[in-house]
Amino acid sequence: MKIVKIGRSRLNDVVIDNPSVDEMHCYIIFDDNGKYSLINSSVNGTFVNGLNINREVALGENDIVRVGDVVLPWKSYFCNAPAPVPDPEEKPSNFLVWAILSAVFCCVPFSIPSIVNAAKVDFLWNNGRYDEAYSALSRAKTWFWVSFAIGIIFWILYFAGLFSEILLYDDSYYYDDFYY
Amino acid sequence: MFRYFIISAVLAILTLLYFFNPEGSVFHLKCPFFVLTGGYYCPSCGIQRVIHNLLHFNFAEAFWYNPFVFIISPYFILLIITTWFDPKKKMSKLKNFCYNYKTIIVFLVVMAIWWIIRNVFPVFYIS
Numbered sequence A: 001m002k003i004v005k006i007g008r009s010r011l012n013d014v015v016i017d018n019p020s021v022d023e024m025h026c027y028i029i030f031d032d033n034g035k036y037s038l039i040n041s042s043v044n045g046t047f048v049n050g051l052n053i054n055r056e057v058a059l060g061e062n063d064i065v066r067v068g069d070v071v072l073p074w075k076s077y078f079c080n081a082p083a084p085v086p087d088p089e090e091k092p093s094n095f096l097v098w099a100i101l102s103a104v105f106c107c108v109p110f111s112i113p114s115i116v117n118a119a120k121v122d123f124l125w126n127n128g129r130y131d132e133a134y135s136a137l138s139r140a141k142t143w144f145w146v147s148f149a150i151g152i153i154f155w156i157l158y159f160a161g162l163f164s165e166i167l168l169y170d171d172s173y174y175y176d177d178f179y180y
Numbered sequence B: 001m002f003r004y005f006i007i008s009a010v011l012a013i014l015t016l017l018y019f020f021n022p023e024g025s026v027f028h029l030k031c032p033f034f035v036l037t038g039g040y041y042c043p044s045c046g047i048q049r050v051i052h053n054l055l056h057f058n059f060a061e062a063f064w065y066n067p068f069v070f071i072i073s074p075y076f077i078l079l080i081i082t083t084w085f086d087p088k089k090k091m092s093k094l095k096n097f098c099y100n101y102k103t104i105i106v107f108l109v110v111m112a113i114w115w116i117i118r119n120v121f122p123v124f125y126i127s
């Protein structure tokens, strides 16, 4: 048995970002006998072949299912192939600028994995490897925050040390010749 | 909103760097990599002095503090413009170029070469 939850919320198996679709709009169940059934849980209505269904209905292979304004390619949800294909135009916002900024202004060694992963996002996305693109993006973000945090912590400690040096030794503090 | 935040942050940093010469000031931001490795330069060491000198129109001096920053600056400017300042997506070809993994590999290779050169052959002394 396989249950596919459909709606606008990220918690669903199939996320449809459309205002006419409810957070939790409906379910489609593929039972162990090989039969499909559709369960509506939205006040906006789920339509099978144009008819509004109230609760539960058996689905045939050729039935057309519409939620709100969106017609579902629902049979593809039950293939082994990754079912809901994201719109290729909705490329996730890339993190490259931030990765390179952190390389220039923070702690370089930790920015390099961020740049490498940000570089993969577009490549993977354009090849239809959407899941991998998303995970590369989140790795790019993680490494960015690591180098950002290290930079900030370093500078807080550095200035704390600098101030205590000035306070303790007054005018005898020194600084060497190298600056960032 | 976000764009205005970026612009004002950049202007604030530029103003600070205009009035404070990083050379000889205690209140510069020290490079974590330089301090933690006990004196190895990172690829962007010297960037504060580059900007300070640029703002005072000392172009030659600015260049020799960090030539790498000059070499990558066209790429960096294009990257920022196509990412944040092109809402109508008129420059999508340029954006694709900037985000192409081959471009980024070239960027990383140039950065690695510069990183090695400046530490192994200290031609580009900073102080």
Ligand SMILES: [Zn+2]
Residues within 6 Å of the ligand: A180, B031, B032, B033, B034, B041, B042, B043, B044, B045, B046
């Ligand atoms: Zn540095």
